[in-house]
Amino acid sequence: MMDWRETLSVSIDALRANKLRAMLTSLGVIIGSASIVLVVTVALTSKKFVISQIEAVGSNVVWAELVRSSEKAQPLSYELTTADMQAVKDTIPGVAKVGGISDLQMSVVAQGVVRPVTLIGVTTGYGEIRNLIVLRGRYFDSLDMETGSKNCVITPQLAKRLFGLDNPVGRDLHVGELIFTIIGVFRERVETFGLSDVQSETVLIPFGLIKSYTGVDTMKVLDVQAATPEDVPKVERRLMAMLLSRHPAGAEYNVQTLTAILKAAKDISLALTIVLIVIAFIALLISGIGIMNIMLVTVTERTREIGIRKAIGAARKEIMYQFLTEAFLISGGGAVTGILFGLLVPAVAQMFLPGNLRVPVSPLSVVLAFVVSCSTGLFFGYLPANQAAKLQPIESLRYE
Numbered sequence: 001m002m003d004w005r006e007t008l009s010v011s012i013d014a015l016r017a018n019k020l021r022a023m024l025t026s027l028g029v030i031i032g033s034a035s036i037v038l039v040v041t042v043a044l045t046s047k048k049f050v051i052s053q054i055e056a057v058g059s060n061v062v063w064a065e066l067v068r069s070s071e072k073a074q075p076l077s078y079e080l081t082t083a084d085m086q087a088v089k090d091t092i093p094g095v096a097k098v099g100g101i102s103d104l105q106m107s108v109v110a111q112g113v114v115r116p117v118t119l120i121g122v123t124t125g126y127g128e129i130r131n132l133i134v135l136r137g138r139y140f141d142s143l144d145m146e147t148g149s150k151n152c153v154i155t156p157q158l159a160k161r162l163f164g165l166d167n168p169v170g171r172d173l174h175v176g177e178l179i180f181t182i183i184g185v186f187r188e189r190v191e192t193f194g195l196s197d198v199q200s201e202t203v204l205i206p207f208g209l210i211k212s213y214t215g216v217d218t219m220k221v222l223d224v225q226a227a228t229p230e231d232v233p234k235v236e237r238r239l240m241a242m243l244l245s246r247h248p249a250g251a252e253y254n255v256q257t258l259t260a261i262l263k264a265a266k267d268i269s270l271a272l273t274i275v276l277i278v279i280a281f282i283a284l285l286i287s288g289i290g291i292m293n294i295m296l297v298t299v300t301e302r303t304r305e306i307g308i309r310k311a312i313g314a315a316r317k318e319i320m321y322q323f324l325t326e327a328f329l330i331s332g333g334g335a336v337t338g339i340l341f342g343l344l345v346p347a348v349a350q351m352f353l354p355g356n357l358r359v360p361v362s363p364l365s366v367v368l369a370f371v372v373s374c375s376t377g378l379f380f381g382y383l384p385a386n387q388a389a390k391l392q393p394i395e396s397l398r399y400e
Contacts, residue, residue, distance in 0.1 A: 098222075132189070
């Protein structure tokens with residue numbers, strides 16, 4: 001029976017005799033295993049961040065707008081109306097909230113300079129659908145919406161440009177010939193990648209006000225929030241069918257969701273992860289070749305030692321397992337060191353990241369890094385170990 005403790009002891013002694021060589025040989029394994037952990041961690045973090053940003057915009061949101069022709073004026077009957085919004089709410093199952101907007105390009109005077117602003121009339125439910133956050137004051141309540149009170153909420157960029165560091169809540173805002181009372185300052189929860197009607201300098205008012213000002217009951221965009229992500233495709237199809245059935249045959253509508261963008265983000269993240277892991281595997285492959293090269297040199301240098309061990313009764317498999325153990329210790333030690341480094345970097349990076357952004361470390365990546373690193377060492381260590389095991393005792397003892 002082979003004494004594993006003796007084999008391990010001999011292997012450790014051999015590595016101790018060449019500490020620098022063993023450390024340099026394991027350097028490639030350290031880099032490769034650390035790369036696997038870091039690559040998976042970065043991929044998971046970026047995927048989680050991008051998806052959370054998209055979902056914060058509203059992954060359950062379906063929005064529709066009229067496709068406008070630049071060649072000729074379109075009939076008023078093509079336009080989306082509050083009647084369409086009510087029909088969506090009453091007839092399409094799986095709908096949680098419905099909202100809509102109508103906008104006008106107006107101007108305000110800021111520090112003696114006339115600046116363009118976007119005046120947006122919003123219906124009830126718009127704020128919840130678009131995840132608007134009130135920074136100061138309040139948002140519109142049911143009374144504001146029902147009575148069409150001349151209240152407005154503005155973006156922080158516009159508030160700073162108009163009033164500097166002063167609190168704008170309660171101040172009057174002159175937009176063209178209209179005068180509103182500012183009741184709040186708002187922002188979107190996340191950047192909306194150009195998919196929102198809210199710009200840096202935007203004024204929101206109740207939809208009834210803009211309807212009274214323009215004299216028409218039309219909406220630029222109709223927003224529908226599905227109850228669950230699973231309901232989104234069904235709501236999207238039924239919304240399109242309903243709009244086409246309620247308007248003349250010539251009307252064309254664009255119904256969109258964030259589902260496609262969400263899927264694209266996941267696919268890109270997966271592809272990037274695969275590419276980076278392949279690069280990490282290449283680093284491990286190079287380190288494995290280095291292990292094989294060093295082990296072949298070691299076998300040549302220790303030919304007499306092998307001959308002496310065989311002469312005093314060491315079996316062929318004992319010699320093989322000794323060198324395989326050395327290769328395992330080099331790759332395994334490098335793997336553990338690399339994994340610890342790979343875990344340390346995210347822990348340190350977490351201290352410098354925003355509080356709402358977490359750096360998840362996948363336990364699977366740790367296991368994968370260790371198994372692949374050790375397997376690489378054993379795979380590339382087999383040839384030198386087999387070569388050492390095949391040496392003849394007499395020829396080994398004659399070797400100088």
